[in-house]
Every structure is written in C-alpha cells, then in structure tokens.
Amino acid sequence: MVRVAHQSSTTIPEHLLSLAPASPYVDLDRAAWSRLSASTPLPLTDDDVDRLRGLGDPIDLDEVDAVYRPLSRLLNLYVNAVTGLHGATAAFLHEQPPRTPYVIGVAGSVAVGKSTTARILREMLARWPSTPRVELLTTDGFLYPNAELARRGLMERKGFPEAYDRRALIRFLSRIKAGQEEVRAPRYSHTIYDIVPGEEVVIRKPDVLIVEGLNVLQPARPSAVDESTVAVSDYFDFSIYVDARTRNIRQWYVDRFLQLRRTAFQRPESYFRKYADLSDDEAVTRALSIWESINAPNLEQNILPTRGRATLVLTKGADHKVQRVRLRKL
C-alpha cells in the first residue's frame, strides 16, 4: 500500500496506482537539462547576446549555453525527424516531399521575456545547416487597429483573445504551411500603440517560422464556425511556454515601464508620451494600474490556462534565469 500525501485516511491499492494519469512531461532542473547537449557547439558570442537581449532582460552567454544550447539541439533533432516523416509520406504517395516551414509557437505573459527567447532561438536555429532561414513573427500585427478596438469597446482589453483578428492569423499560418512563396502580415508598433497603416511584414518561405504572442496556445473556440474551429496552435510543430511567478512578472513589467519612460516614451510619436515626465512614484502607480487592470487578468484568465498545451515549459526565477524545464514526452 502507498499512502497518498494530504489524505492520511485514504489509501490507493498499488494495482490501481498504475491507472492514475501520468504526467505528459519530463521535469528537469537547470543542471540536468544543460547536461543534455554536451557535444553541441555554442554558436553565439557575448556580442550576439548583447544584440538580442530584450529591454530589462539580463540574459547572458552562460544562460544561452545552459538553456538554449540544449533546446536548439532538441529542435534540430525534431526538425530533421519531421523532414524524414514528410519524406516517408511523399515516398508512399510517389510525390516530391513538400517544403513546408517548421513552425514554433512561443507563448507567455506580457513582460515575461518571450521576445528574447524567440530572438535567441532564431539566431541559434539559423546556425544549423538544415535550417539556415529562420523568420520571426509577433502576433501583435493581428490585433485589431485601435479604431476597431474602440468601436468594439476593447481598448482596455488589448492582448485579450477577443482583441485579435484570429481568422486573419489562421489564414496567414495556413498559407505559411502551404509553402506559399510570400505571406504578408500587418505590422504593429509599440511606439504608436497601434497597427501601422500601409506597412506589412513579409515572410518568404523560411525553413523555420517562430510565432511569438500572448495567445498562441489558445484552443479553438467551440462556438465558432468554418475555419475558426481551427486553433492557431494546430499549425505548430512545437510550442514553448515561458513561465514565471506572477509577482515576478509584475515586477519586470514595472521595471520595464520605468526604463521605457526614459527611452521609448520620450519620442514625440509615442502613444505613452504623456507618461514620459511622470515622477518615479507616479510611473510605478501608472504601470501597476495597467498591469492590474489589463495584463494580470489576461494572464490569469487566458494565458496561464494554456500552459499545459505547450510542448516545452521554461520556468524562470526572479533573476530571469531558467530554473526548470518541462518537456512533453507523451
């Protein structure tokens, strides 16, 4: 007999224990994870990491070595395995193997550091001979423009699933997966806090596409019809959830807001120009108010519930370093 924790009076017969749902993840601490790629070369330098680091993210070469070197090796194995599988299907059908991009989703809260993760991965994957062309797309380009958000009463819901044109994002991904020569997406600017009229992001048949955004792991909406019954993540070959304690992410958000106040907010065209001259205390109050009214509820209600759908979960500590890695094995 094995006693179950917290249920001192209940026991489960051992033969039934094997029927308990197994976790689909293998859970590794930082040291165990980093030992997995001993023979993989580290292709980046300190200068590369300086260039790729996001605002407020202290990532360094040691972190890239310990966390991203094994991840890039794993992804290289997966890309090659999928290419082999496509080859097998094509051989069976007497067709040429298709050239379709391998698509990786990167999810997580506002201010958790998704963009640094995505940029480092992009650079590392591009150094493998089988995937020299790696493109990066952020889903903010699929937010409705501010005028449309205002019309729908969603200006205080930027980043919530309903603030995105999900159908357009799904159309974009289906064209990518179909191997279309050129696929276009709208461009979002954090400076003007809106879609940039007349500007587009053009993606041209990459070997790998990394799609980064708050909501990329949202399941399909059950009530929707036709193509929207498909989830964005149906187009992913692999997905990563960047995770951390909410109180740490909140602190990172406030710290970044204070940094932005001295930099991006100073630009005359910045939507946040009105915050550029706030005192430290006023800026902290303003940042916390945006966090508590928009980003925290979105994290709790929409983003965190998608964590269990990811192929890999990177859990960061208060110092931004990844402490734990969970990899889906089932």
Ligand SMILES: Nc1ncnc2c1ncn2[C@@H]1O[C@H](COP(=O)(O)OP(=O)(O)O)[C@@H](O)[C@H]1O
């Ligand atoms: N108001 C802003 N002005 C300029 N850049 C911003 C602003 N807010 C966020 N950013 C930048 O946009 C990128 C994405 O931020 P975010 O969506 O919070 O994701 P994450 O922090 O997980 O990468 C980051 O590089 C961040 O520094």
Ligand SMILES: CC(C)(COP(=O)(O)O)[C@@H](O)C(=O)NCCC(=O)O
């Ligand atoms: C633009 C974002 C919604 C992120 O979009 P994503 O690329 O993750 O789809 C986010 O960075 C944002 O601006 N949120 C609104 C609340 C705030 O200003 O913090």
